[in-house]
Amino acid sequence: MTYSGFDKKTGMAISDDAHITQSMYDxxxxxxxxxxxxxxxxxxxSELIDEPDNKATRLKVMSACYMALMRWEPRISLQRIEVKPDENNVPTLYFQGTKTDNQPFTAEIPRG
Structure with a gap:
């Protein structure tokens, strides 16, 4: 199944994966x-912004992501969430899962 949508910054049409990622970010x-x-x-x-960068906080972040996305983004099913810095040392959320059509899905979303 494909989803059509628009980039919220440019107004241009975007692909399913980009639309899902944009929705996840929102x-x-x-x-x-x-x-x-x-x-x-x-x-x-947003309640975890000033928490220390440790395993407990990363688990809270993953849990907050999973709960929100399972409730509000029905187009995906998540199998893996990772919290780690990107190449610029910005905390980033990495997601792996499948879309409702059983196609693999990955996304990277900056935490800040």
Whole structure:
């Protein structure tokens, strides 16, 4: 199954994977309670911003991502989430899973 959508910055058409990744970014970077007409939308990531960079915090981040994406992004099923710095030392979320059509899916989303 393919999804059509538009890039929120350029207005140009984007592929399914890019549209799913854009949706994931929006879900994860929206604090729960911040949307007026949909208070429950978003994730708990914003509550973890000043937490120390350790295994417990990484587990909390992965859990917050999984809970939010399983609720708000029905087009994917996640098998793996990793939190690690990218080549510029920016904390980045790495996702692996499958789309609803059983095609593999990967995404990288900066945490900040």
């Amino acid at each position: 879900i994860l970077h929206t604090p729960i309670g911040s949307r007026v007409m949909r208070r429950e939308y978003g994730s708990l990531l």
